[in-house]
Amino acid sequence: MDKIKEKITSNSKETRQELRGKILTYSAIGLIILVVLAIFIFVASKGLATFIQDKASLKTFLTTTTWNPNVLGADGKPLVGALPMIAGSFGVTILAALLATPFAVGTALYMTELAGKRGRDFLQVVIELLVGIPSVVYGFIGLNVVVPFVRNHFGGSGYGILAGAVVLFVMILPTVTSMTVDALKAVPKHYKSASLALGATQWQTIYKVLLRASIPGILTAVIFGMARAFGEALAVQMVIGNASLLPTSLLNPASTLTSVLTMGIGNTVMGTTANNALWSLALVLLLMSLLFNILVRWVVRKRKM
Structure with missing residues (x-):
């Protein structure tokens, strides 16, 4: 005890190194927190200017369908109806998640329970390659393959939520698959051993034990995939049609929050109503x-309980 006290109170080289390490660590943590707060405050101040400075109505912003910030409506307020973009973002995100989840779970089950070492290694390489492909490449593939396929087999122009969802499905598939593999591997091995010892078949064990035990982890993977899909800009912009109209069909051209932002932010002047309206979309x-992160934390907390 005396030696420990002496080491703490002494001005030795080890003590100074430990102090410097703590200072560097806490400084890095403080810098990260400061950057996050600065981003949130900056985006919030710009986004709220639409409602404070330009007197736009929050109800109009969330529930109307006319997007033309440079024009004033009959009430003298700018026409900033963001409902088409919000609906388009949720449409492509939810549809992409619905498409990706069964493929991701099936691939993860094959990698963890059925495939040999060579098969697992091959699929791991494929997943890593999909992660490394740039968004613009996915967009070009969607533009030259997915859009013509949708046009020829389903009708319409080919541009729309369906094409955007298919592109996003391929983009989020590696993320959901990798996290699902981790969730399945996290299931205690004695669960599987006990099920097989009681006479259950391999597929009964997979369905009744492994999948049910890993549901929180799979939900976390799906939420992370949805967060990736919701924030994707370039690839979706190239295939969705970019029409600021409330989508009434999966085959009609639509737009998302990110596509409108990327197209419009460089064509507006800082401080104008049009620019503030785009910052409002960024705030959404x-x-x-933030909501997706809260959902992930909630699922993880339920899993621990």
Whole structure:
């Protein structure tokens, strides 16, 4: 005990190194927190200017369908109806998640329970390659393959939520698959051993034990995939049609929050109503990212309980 006290109170080299390490660590943590707060405050101040400075109505912003910030409506307020973009973002995100989940779970089950070492290694390489492909490449593939396929087999122009969802499905598939593999591997091995010892078949064990035990982890993977899909801009912009209209069909051209942002932010002047309206869309995106993170933390907490 005396030696420990002496080491703490002494001005030795080890003590100074430990102190410097703590200072660097806490400084890095403080810098990260400061950057996050600065981003949130900056986006919030710009986004709220639409409702404070330009007197736009929050109800109009969330529930109307006319997007033309440079024009004033009959009430003298700018026409900033963001409902088409919000609906388009949720449409492509939810549809992509619905498409990706069964493929991801099936692939993860094959990698963890059925495939040999060579098969697992091959699929792991494929997943890593999909992760490394740039968004613009996915967009070009969607533009030259997915859009013509949708047009020829389902009708319409080919641009729309369906094409955007298919592109996003391929983009989020590696993320959901990798996290699902981790969730399945996290299931205690004695669960599987006990099920097989009681006479259950391999498929009964997979369905009744492994999948049910890993549901929180799979939900976390799906939420992370949805967060990735909701914030994707370039690939979706190239295939969705970019029409600021409330989508009434999966085959009609639509737009998302990110596509409108990427197309419009460089064509507006800082401080104008049009620019503030785009920052309001960015604020919605930021709040949705926060919501996805809260959902993930909630699922993880339920899993621990």
